Amino acid sequence: MKPAGLLSGQLRHPRGWIGALLGPVMNRSNAGLNRLALEQSRIEPGNQVLEIGFGGGALLEMLLASAMPGIAAGVELSRVLLRSGQMRRGLRGAVLREGAIESLPFSDAVFDRVATVNTIYFWSDPARGLREVERVLKPGGRFTIGFHTEADLRRTGVSKAVFRPIDGFSVETLLADHGFVSISSAVGRAADREFICVSGHRERTTP
Numbered sequence: 001m002k003p004a005g006l007l008s009g010q011l012r013h014p015r016g017w018i019g020a021l022l023g024p025v026m027n028r029s030n031a032g033l034n035r036l037a038l039e040q041s042r043i044e045p046g047n048q049v050l051e052i053g054f055g056g057g058a059l060l061e062m063l064l065a066s067a068m069p070g071i072a073a074g075v076e077l078s079r080v081l082l083r084s085g086q087m088r089r090g091l092r093g094a095v096l097r098e099g100a101i102e103s104l105p106f107s108d109a110v111f112d113r114v115a116t117v118n119t120i121y122f123w124s125d126p127a128r129g130l131r132e133v134e135r136v137l138k139p140g141g142r143f144t145i146g147f148h149t150e151a152d153l154r155r156t157g158v159s160k161a162v163f164r165p166i167d168g169f170s171v172e173t174l175l176a177d178h179g180f181v182s183i184s185s186a187v188g189r190a191a192d193r194e195f196i197c198v199s200g201h202r203e204r205t206t207p
Ligand SMILES: C[S@@+](CC[C@H](N)C(=O)[O-])C[C@H]1O[C@@H](n2cnc3c(N)ncnc32)[C@H](O)[C@@H]1O
Pocket: 011, 012, 013, 014, 026, 027, 030, 052, 053, 054, 055, 056, 075, 076, 077, 078, 081, 099, 100, 101, 102, 116, 117, 118, 119, 122, 123, 124
């Protein structure tokens, strides 16, 4: 595997000491997208919020602060980042679990908001992941997916085989095909990065 492939593999699933170093790097390089995802999540005080693939924890920390006195939960595939999250001062009070979008370790209809940033490139089974998000959302709950554009990923030099690029229209279609409603997108730029957040809601009533 080429060096770009090795780094991309670590960004997909951080492991060992290199993985532990990547948390702060992700927080810095994804700060603009995390801010847009926070804004697009439209958190209200008292909300129950979940972030899937919280990485270095910067967005989860902001979600937790915005949702208070509600709760924030985070799921992470990487054990090393899960441990860092458990030690992060700003995440005291957050519920942190090991897991993946394809199998969320939570009961049905518990969250008002679910967010995930920079994970869609890696989903092994999008249909299964979206069913899981819908299951844990309360009726009417909002789901926000943040990701960098294909041009941005190309500029950063990550491996296309690992970071499978996707565009805003395809993400909107994916959400609509899986029963989400009131879908909208927001595009952002910060420093030299370019990103999109697509949001949709779980229907209020089941058909
Ligand atoms: C590129 S990092 C992004 C981290 C953080 N969200 C950010 O944008 O800075 C991708 C993260 O998602 C996690 N991840 C990868 N595949 C996942 C999956 N199928 N479900 C949940 N998390 C996943 C990885 O462990 C990693 O921490």
